[in-house]
Amino acid sequence: MAEILFWLCLLLPLYAYVGYPLCLALLSLGKPLLPNTTAPPLSISIIVAAHNEAQHIVQKIHSLLGQDYKATALEIIIASDGSTDDTVTLAQSLQHPAIRVLDLPRLGKTGALNHATSLASNDILVFTDADNRWSSDTLGRLLAPLADQQVGACGGHMVIANPGKGLSFGDSLYRHYEAWLRDLENRTGCMVSADGALLALRRELFQEIPPQVNDDFFISTCAPAVGQRIIYVPEATVQDEGVDQPDRQFRRRQRVTVGGLHSLAARSQLMNPLRHGSYAFALISHKLLRRLAPLALVPLLISNLFLWQAGNLYQLMLIAQLLGYAAAVIGLLDRNGRLPRPFRLAGFVLITLAGMASGVWLFLRGHRYTLWNPQQNR
DSSP, X not given: OHHHXXXXXXXXXXXXXXXXXXXXXXXXXXXXXOOOOOOOOOEEEEEEEESSOTTTHHHHHHHHHTOOXXXXXXXXXXXXXXXXXXXXXXXXXXXXXXXXXXXXXXXOHHHHHHHHHHHOOSSEEEEEEXXXXXXXXXHHHHHGGGGSTTEEEEEEEEEESXXXXXXXXXXXXXXXXXXXXXXXXXXXXXXXXXXXXXXXXXXXXXXXXXXXXXXXXHHHTTTGGGTOEEEEEXXXXXXXXXOOOHHHHHHHHHHHHHHHHHHHHHTGGGGOHHHHHHHHHHHIIIIIIHHHGGGGHHHHHHHHHHTGGGOHHHHHHHHHHHHHHHHHHHHHHOTTOOSOHHHHHHHHHHHHHHHHHHHHHHHHTTOOOOOOOGGGGO
């Protein structure tokens, strides 16, 4: 019994993080990269949900106004979600005809996005966060795949410019891993979802976002819900800051997991392979199994303890697990970043997996996040 449990618990995370990408890599052999296209002239509504973003909002708006893409029409909607600082005043002070500032009561991020979208007047909705930074060509690169009418949504690539000396090093590597995975999904035609830091959607595809879901996942899946594709655009980059503090990294992963599972429940029809084919396979592998995989790690360790006398393989596996956990704990205790990077990476992996496991438990207990405070997770 211990042996069966061991292998089941090993295969789940192994498939979720290694096996699935390898399957995509095999399926993508011989398939060409997506052709380079030029963004067609479109009318754009850029929507920024903001809660107490006085520190970032002016710089953000300037970066949006400074894009070299020539839209047929442009509006920038700043949806302040009950901000208590100078976010609204600073945004209004810019006095640009393209800027529209909504001083909303506290609705939560999804409520602010839904309200802003209901007022948007242009053909393409572009969603972004207040605290990340765009290059001057970000918008043009992001919109280029929309030249294909079968493409309903596009997502960009988030870069941590300065990983620092803490857990953000692991966060940066994880984003590169995600970028590689999304590129493989692109080539096989089953890109799952895009990051909310940079996401474009045809306005006619937008569906109202439920309050308990991850807004970026739900918005980007509006396209496959009607048979259109999402395209990952690695050249369209935004810069973000990493999170070094273990408690904040844990809370972020916990929140994303709870919202992600609620999102999958809301989009459960997309996991039907009879209707959605390879996209359903990718969605189950990338979003569902990955979130469930951390639950297998504790029974994996316990079953391995019982199998110590079963052979050298089990002894090596147990030693590897114990060394990995020890390196992670040491990496978390090394707050000054004096140890080599593998310790910080191990610490990031442990905090991430623990946050995901805790998030699954909270979801099963019916927990929901409706409000947000982006400052807590920075």
